[in-house]
Amino acid sequence: MKNFFYIFPVVKIIVLLISKPIFADPVNAWEIASPTVVSILPTWPGYDKPGFGAPPGTAPEGSGIIVSSDGLILTASHVISKATDVKVRDIKGELFSAKIIKNSISTDLALLKTELELRPITIKTEKPKIGSSACLISNSFGLNIGITCGVISATGLSNIGFNEIEDFLQTDAAANPGSSGGALVNLNGELLGMMSGIFTKNTDTNAGVNFAISSGLINKFLAN
Template sequence: MYMKNIIFRFFNKIITIIFLFILSSYTVYADFSKTWENASTSVVSVLPTWPGYQKPGFGAPDGTAPEGSGVIISKNGIIITASHVVSRATEVIVRDINGHLHNAEIIFNSPATDLALLKTDIINKNIIINYNKPKVGSSVCLISNSFGLDLNITCGVVSSNKKSGIGFNSIEDFIQIDAAANPGSSGGAVVNKNGELLGIMSGIFTKESDTNVGVNFAISSKLLNKTINHFIK
């Protein structure tokens, strides 16, 4: 009987180790390549020119990243971005995933929601918007121009699907995510695993610097719909 108990405990430990190995392997090797393929062509880098400067990305005010991100939301070249990325810019240029530069015109700016719209000549690359509230714990990715290093993807989970009163904007309806976000990510696309737009990156919660600590906030697609629905065609 004693030997049977030892054997049972031994096999129980082996099964537990195998289970944990499989679980950790899934976490490390989760494949988001299709997410990138489906959404990245609809994301751009946003290059504002600030007052007193002649080149995009130079002279940004203190606390403002010199570059940002944006998402193509209509077939006629409308791009949504964060208001704080372009609000003081004298000129805006966007760079698509292929490195091509396009002039952009600010046609809507709402500091209260931190949303702005740009008109460009880019066509037929719009993202699919998902207006359903994402489930807490579901997979989520951020495609953005992090640190001005061109488009890249980071992934994590939805930490909360309804946050307000954070203090970033006057009007807030945020999705909280733990996917890494950094300066330059503002205006980037927060998407589900299918590459559908869930929100627009707006703020990084930190008390020391604008570096990622895994508490990041995206403006929900529900608020996008209320704010700029009549621009989407």
């Protein structure tokens, strides 16, 4: 009988280890989605070169999301609407040119085209649950692509006052200047929305109330 009591706990532990579910985490989200997010460097009239946080005489940077393998990049309209030229910087630091092929000021969505073959992000069609985890991958402050995480605070928001047409996800994942156009993803690295606005009364920095355009509105924009 002694052998039974020695063996049973070991068997029980092995079963528990095997049956324990494997959960996704922010590392997984980063590894899957970060290669599909780029920095957007627009040149605006009156500015010599692009770059948020760069010396005076430079225009703000933003973020973009690769949405097709033939070089289509989604970004925020307000990042590129004044641009005379647009450059894109990938996560490895390589620069390449892009053309604006579609710009919807009413939704704050814009589409760029490059001549490169790129790996696109997977767009999640279902609306996320309130309270579910979400991570923002973006070019915050023009410091290159990074990640912040939080939760989905609300869904289906409109009449916030940013855009004429709104369907927002609210999140407390930190967003700052340069995050516009960034990818709000779940822990599987699937796109939930594109960062568009920060709600703040004082300065243009994160206050934990940030708004991403829903994947539903993004899909309508891409389909048209």
